Amino acid sequence: MEKAGKHIGGIPEPTLRRLPKYIDLLKELQKTKIKYVSSNFIADKLNLDSIQVRKDLAVTGIIGKPKLGFDLDELIRSLNHTLNWDNLNDAFLVGVGSLGSAIIGYSAFSSYGLNIVAAFDNDPQKVKKTINGIEILPVTKLAEMIRRMKINIGILTVPAESAQAIAEEMVEAGIKAIWNFAPIHLSVNKDVIIENLLLTQSLGLLTHKLSAKLKKDSMLMFTNH
Amino acid sequence: MEKAGKHIGGIPEPTLRRLPKYIDLLKELQKTKIKYVSSNFIADKLNLDSIQVRKDLAVTGIIGKPKLGFDLDELIRSLNHTLNWDNLNDAFLVGVGSLGSAIIGYSAFSSYGLNIVAAFDNDPQKVKKTINGIEILPVTKLAEMIRRMKINIGILTVPAESAQAIAEEMVEAGIKAIWNFAPIHLSVNKDVIIENLLLTQSLGLLTHKLSAKLKKDSMLMFTNH
DNA sequence: TAGATTGTTAATCGATTAACAATC
DNA sequence: TAGATTGTTAATCGATTAACAATC
Numbered sequence: 001m002e003k004a005g006k007h008i009g010g011i012p013e014p015t016l017r018r019l020p021k022y023i024d025l026l027k028e029l030q031k032t033k034i035k036y037v038s039s040n041f042i043a044d045k046l047n048l049d050s051i052q053v054r055k056d057l058a059v060t061g062i063i064g065k066p067k068l069g070f071d072l073d074e075l076i077r078s079l080n081h082t083l084n085w086d087n088l089n090d091a092f093l094v095g096v097g098s099l100g101s102a103i104i105g106y107s108a109f110s111s112y113g114l115n116i117v118a119a120f121d122n123d124p125q126k127v128k129k130t131i132n133g134i135e136i137l138p139v140t141k142l143a144e145m146i147r148r149m150k151i152n153i154g155i156l157t158v159p160a161e162s163a164q165a166i167a168e169e170m171v172e173a174g175i176k177a178i179w180n181f182a183p184i185h186l187s188v189n190k191d192v193i194i195e196n197l198l199l200t201q202s203l204g205l206l207t208h209k210l211s212a213k214l215k216k217d218s219m220l221m222f223t224n225h
Numbered sequence: 226m227e228k229a230g231k232h233i234g235g236i237p238e239p240t241l242r243r244l245p246k247y248i249d250l251l252k253e254l255q256k257t258k259i260k261y262v263s264s265n266f267i268a269d270k271l272n273l274d275s276i277q278v279r280k281d282l283a284v285t286g287i288i289g290k291p292k293l294g295f296d297l298d299e300l301i302r303s304l305n306h307t308l309n310w311d312n313l314n315d316a317f318l319v320g321v322g323s324l325g326s327a328i329i330g331y332s333a334f335s336s337y338g339l340n341i342v343a344a345f346d347n348d349p350q351k352v353k354k355t356i357n358g359i360e361i362l363p364v365t366k367l368a369e370m371i372r373r374m375k376i377n378i379g380i381l382t383v384p385a386e387s388a389q390a391i392a393e394e395m396v397e398a399g400i401k402a403i404w405n406f407a408p409i410h411l412s413v414n415k416d417v418i419i420e421n422l423l424l425t426q427s428l429g430l431l432t433h434k435l436s437a438k439l440k441k442d443s444m445l446m447f448t449n450h
Numbered sequence: 451t452a453g454a455t456t457g458t459t460a461a462t463c464g465a466t467t468a469a470c471a472a473t474c
Numbered sequence: 475t476a477g478a479t480t481g482t483t484a485a486t487c488g489a490t491t492a493a494c495a496a497t498c
Contacts, residue, residue, distance in 0.1 A: 012465065016433055020425045024385075024408045038479065046410050051467060054480065066473045066480045083429040084436035098327035103424075105323040112425045113432045152435060160249075177435040179428065183249045185271050193438060195431040199328075199422065200245045200337045203404065204308040206420040207338045208241055210377060210402040211309035213418060237489065263455065276491060279456065291456045291497045454498095461492070468485070474478095 011059045011082070018056055019079050020112075021046055026076050038069035085113035091179075092151050094166050095158030096121040096136050099181060103157060104131045117151065139166075146173035153177050160184040236284045236307070243281055244304050245337075246271055251301050263294035310338035316404075317376050319391050320383030321346040321361055324406060328382060329356045342376065364391075371398035378402050385409040 043050035060078035064070045080086045120139040127138050154170040163182035177193035268275035285303035289295045305311045321344050345364040352363050379395040388407035402418035
């Protein structure tokens, strides 16, 4: 019963967001002969602070070796484990438009813990087709199949108008986490995990920063002489 | 020369990330008869704190009306202006794979300040085709056309291996901001704006939270009786 | 006027950064 | 051993939240 007692909060979200970057970098390194990697090296490559990198890696439970750094293979394993990427999480995708197709077509997700089992659409033209080995089924079968196959993850790539309804159907059928690409706020029972991926959120940052920079640059042109 | 003096920092990034959500919600509201919206209403719909919403909206410079709230149309305009979405920013996309095609195919970007002028690929099969009215050109023409058309934004949807090289070519030719979808850290001159959109970053959050939840739930099953 | 809502100033909280001891 | 690197404890910084006065 060691270390029982109160469960102290989870991993900070900013930290979680950096973990995939570490993994991508470290996998690159794996192609070389390097066996150990220091927090300083990682920080340098990713433009981060080495203290922050050490703090981040610490959440995975890995213990580094003073003077050497972290064992590369072990580090990748711990990071993957923290994200649960050492398991394959079964998922259904709904909405086989261009974005949905792109996601189904991206085979690399299996390295990131995601196994898309089937896709659903309401367009009869698309049904029965197969993309990347993944069958497209009529959306009328969605709920029944979620129940039957005990699927936990739903990927929502439908238009905004249908997103809430499909989300509700998913949750009703037992989906525990939704990866939502529709630009709309889903209201569901609060113990369902919703992860929104809004392309426009990222785009907004870009366009805002760009316009701020262009404005600043043109001001400098006038004041600097 | 009013209000000259030191330029105080920009808008906090967490705030910027919430602005598109406000816009999406408010555009929905625009379809109704509603003319004014309160911070409380918004907070309630998006599961946020109303104080936070007011603070966020304040960065756009809008001034609300006590007792009424914010003028809906005006609010949308200020939000769009803050993100520079009231301008169309020209962009080139490189890498017409499934994700690149999906992005080109998504016409709605024009409501979010993005105008994809042309796409580039090194596959002769894809070149000369047109998606959503956007022509696909050989990547050999990229640099020259960036210069000629004075394009500021580059969208990178190439495989990780080619991303750094294309990024360098873009920057060399005068690109000022890169929207990067390749799972790799780009090293470029630090005054180039890089906005990374890593699908796996978002996915990692989802899989981590899900596994934490499933673990917690199964623990409860044992301790609760 | 009374009451709802904004907007500002202050308090809290959590993440980042710094300082430094521990270790191989 | 000396030196590089980890890991912990403390300080700083910035975003969120709270308190409250201003306004229509």
